[in-house]
Amino acid sequence: MIEFAELNCLPCPVRVEYQWLNVERRDAPIAIFLHEGLGSIALWKAWLQVLCDRLKCRGLVYSRPDYGRSTPRRPEEKWPIEFLHQQAQDVLPALLDALGIDMSERKRMWLIGHSDGGSIALLYACAFPDALAGLAIMAPHVLVENMTVEAIAEVKNAFEHCELSGKLRPYHDDVSSAFYGWNDAWLSAPFRDWNIVEELSSITRPLLAIQGYDDEYASMVQLDEIKASVKHAQLLKLENCRHSPHRDMPDIINENIAAFVQAHSLSV
DSSP states (O other): OEEEEEEOSSSSOEEEEEEEESTTOTTSOEEEEEOOTTOOHHHHTTHHHHHHHHHTOEEEEEOOTTSTTSOOOOTTOOOOTTHHHHIIIIIHHHHHHHTTOOHHHHTTOEEEEETHHHHHHHHHHHHOTTSOSEEEEESOOSBOOHHHHHHHHHHHHHHHHSSHHHHHGGGOSSHHHHHHHHHHHHHSGGGGGOBOGGGGGGOOSOEEEEEETTOSSOOTHHHHHHHHHOTTOEEEEETTOOSOHHHHSHHHHHHHHHHHHHHTGGGO
16 A cells, blocks of 8 residues: 655655555564666566565565655756765655654665665665665666766657657656656766765675676676675676666576575574
8 A cells, every 4th residue: 555754854845655565564674675766666566575575574665756656856956966865864764764663673674776776775874884684786876887877868868759758657646757857867967976985885784786787777897896895795797687687587686685685684
């Protein structure tokens, strides 16, 4: 069931849609799902439930402000260069507070993020190293590559001149809000210098980072930089896999995330 939380952590109050999975598992750890740059609750589709069942976790999924059924972006609003930091350090903690998820539960929770959501998970783990059990991330960004900018520019063309706008419309109340907030931020000149590599060394919790060799948005530089900064990080590099491993190889992803969480269950 979709519910809404009122948050006051941004310049203007926002309403954020969220959904619990396996809510009856009251004593189980929470797995929080952080969506990609054009994602929402609905775009995760059935994969969330399958993984939550495999992990025997409660699941919490939400659409960030400007996405899905959450409060849309004002037409004149431009995201700041630090928009991913803002989501990790302000919005996610505010949502946890609004839902009454206390520190004892946060210490047991797992963050599972894709693309921008993976970057948000990393930044949360940097800012709150003791307020999670661990994280599993897919196709995260830790710096901006030329190939990323080029791919996102191609997406803009597909949105404005092809069928992408229509394909995304069922997943967002205001599809332009979701698209241009993300696309304008990534294509802005100042964002070329965005880089969080130096921040990653503060991550102390278990970290699994997954990426496909055929990722159209980034190279393995992303995972290699994570490993250089977080020595205990575990990497999974997949052949014949593009930017969305959970869609391209769901069984392999579920198996590896479940094994990783189970292996670190003593720290949950």
